[in-house]
Amino acid sequence: MTMIDSAAKYPHLREATARLADLDNEARIKAIQQGFWIGYDRAKEILGDMETLLNHPPIDRMPHMLLVAPSNNGKTQLLKHFLASHPSDPNPNGEAAKCPVIYVSALGPDIGDLCVRILESVRAPYREKATPAERIRTVSKILPQLGTRILLLDEINNMTTGGAVKQREFRNGIKDLGNELRISIVAAGIEDAYTVFSTDPQLSNRFVPAALPLWGLNKAGGSLLASFERRLPLRKTSNLKQAEILQKVIWMSEGLIGEIYEILKRSAIDAIKCGEEQITLASLERIRWIRPVDRRSKPSLA
Numbered sequence: 396m397t398m399i400d401s402a403a404k405y406p407h408l409r410e411a412t413a414r415l416a417d418l419d420n421e422a423r424i425k426a427i428q429q430g431f432w433i434g435y436d437r438a439k440e441i442l443g444d445m446e447t448l449l450n451h452p453p454i455d456r457m458p459h460m461l462l463v464a465p466s467n468n469g470k471t472q473l474l475k476h477f478l479a480s481h482p483s484d485p486n487p488n489g490e491a492a493k494c495p496v497i498y499v500s501a502l503g504p505d506i507g508d509l510c511v512r513i514l515e516s517v518r519a520p521y522r523e524k525a526t527p528a529e530r531i532r533t534v535s536k537i538l539p540q541l542g543t544r545i546l547l548l549d550e551i552n553n554m555t556t557g558g559a560v561k562q563r564e565f566r567n568g569i570k571d572l573g574n575e576l577r578i579s580i581v582a583a584g585i586e587d588a589y590t591v592f593s594t595d596p597q598l599s600n601r602f603v604p605a606a607l608p609l610w611g612l613n614k615a616g617g618s619l620l621a622s623f624e625r626r627l628p629l630r631k632t633s634n635l636k637q638a639e640i641l642q643k644v645i646w647m648s649e650g651l652i653g654e655i656y657e658i659l660k661r662s663a664i665d666a667i668k669c670g671e672e673q674i675t676l677a678s679l680e681r682i683r684w685i686r687p688v689d690r691r692s693k694p695s696l697a
Contacts, residue, residue, distance in 0.1 A: 407632040408625055415628035420667050423628045427660050433622050433652075436615070438473055441605050445477050448579035449495065449544050456601070457573055461551075461592055462583035464607035467653035467687075470583040473607070474498060474547045481545075483517075492517075494541040500549040504557035506568030509548075510534045517541060531568060535575040545579050546572070552584030555591055566595055573601070609650030617641055619655070624674075627663040631673035635659070643676060647684050658684055 401413040408416060415426050434442075441462065448458060464470045477496065484493040499512040510530035514521045519537045521530065538546075554565050573580050582588065582602060592598045610616045617636035624635045635641070648654035661682040662674045671678060 405630065408628065412626055412628050416630050418628070423667055424664050426628060427663050430656075430660075431626050432472070432476055433619070433626065433656075435619055435622065437607060438469065438476075441473060441607075442477055442480075444605065445545065445581060448581065449481065451544075451579060453577035455574070455577070457577055457579050459573060459579055459602040460581045461589065461602040461604045462581060462607070463586060463589045463604055464583075465609065465651060466585050467651045468607050468609065469652045470607060471549055472653075474549055474581070474583055478547060491540045494538075494543050496545045496547065497538070497543055498547040498549065501551050501553050504554040504561040504565035506531065506565050509565075509568070513538075513546070527564070527568065531571055531575070534572065538576055538578070543576070543578055545581060546576075548580060548582045550584060551582040552586075552588040552591075555587050562591070566591075566598060570597060570601075607652075610645060610648070610652060610655065611650055612638075612642055612645055616645060616650075619652070620644060620659075623656070623659050627659065627674075629663055629666055629672050629674070631671070633666075633674040635674060639676060640674070640679070643679050647679065647686060649687050651687065654687060658682070 401417060402408075402410050405413040405416045415423055418426075441460075444460065448460065451458060462470055462473070475498065478498045481496040483495075494517055497513060497516055499509065499516050501509055502512075505527075507525075507527035507530050510527070510533065511521060513534050514530075514537065517537065519533075521533055525533065548569075554562055557565070569580065569582070580602075582592075589604060592602055592604075610619060620635035620641055624633050627633075633640070635644070644655055644658055647658055658679070659674065661684075662678045665678050665681050666672055666674055669678075669681075
């Protein structure tokens with residue numbers, strides 16, 4: 396079957412997904428499990444802002460971004476999508492590889508450990524017994540050689556797990572990295588990160604906040620579910636943006652895009668296995684979903 400035939404047969408799907416729809420069940424289930432990126436409007440806006448930071452000329456006071464969202468609402472996927480859009484270049488004819496974007500997670504308020512994670516991400520050598528200040532200098536020496544323009548710091552809210560002294564050292568270390576490297580930093584975390592940054596005048600002045608809000612019973616929520624439907628290789632139309640399904644999915648997910656994604660993936664796989672080929676209220680019930688709020692409750696063993 397040609398691309399045109401597939402698209403005509405499954406008009407509710409995008410062309411690439413329509414080609415998948417005629418594959419056998421096992422292949423379609425595997426394609427669903429492998430996942431895909433949904434470029435919704437707010438994500439595109441933030442990615443555009445990050446592109447602006449990437450192309451910003453080096454100055455003494457570089458602009459930065461603080462990406463804030465509830466847990467499982469798309470922060471990490473957005474950062475990794477930006478990273479994948481700007482991959483490293485081995486640069487075999489040059490002296491060093493080119494890494495325009497570097498991604499690391501902050502495990503706690505330890506600037507020395509963060510520097511080690513940065514160096515390990517680019518496979519750069521470092522002295523294990525070096526002091527935090529020495530590690531900052533090593534990072535400041537190596538990253539310019541790699542042409543790094545943006546440092547993505549995920550889980551920045553983990554800085555709150557240490558005492559006041561460690562947190563202050565960590566915040567000062569981040570400021571030192573930005574100043575010495577003259578690159579932009581995109582820090583991402585849950586709401587706790589905003590509280591910490593807002594209480595530090597220097598950080599709050601340099602890191603412009605950007606939020607990924609929860610999804611709701613509105614046009615944006617319906618458009619999101621419609622985008623998912625176009626990417627799920629089901630042979631029948633589900634009409635996910637209809638009010639009853641939208642209301643059910645938002646309630647089950649509590650408005651978190653990561654939860655929405657998993658709910659629809661499981662429901663689509665169920666629809667393939669049972670032969671219905673569409674997501675319905677019945678298929679949403681069959682996956683026996685446990686809402687995030689209920690996962691935090693102690694299970695009954697009675």
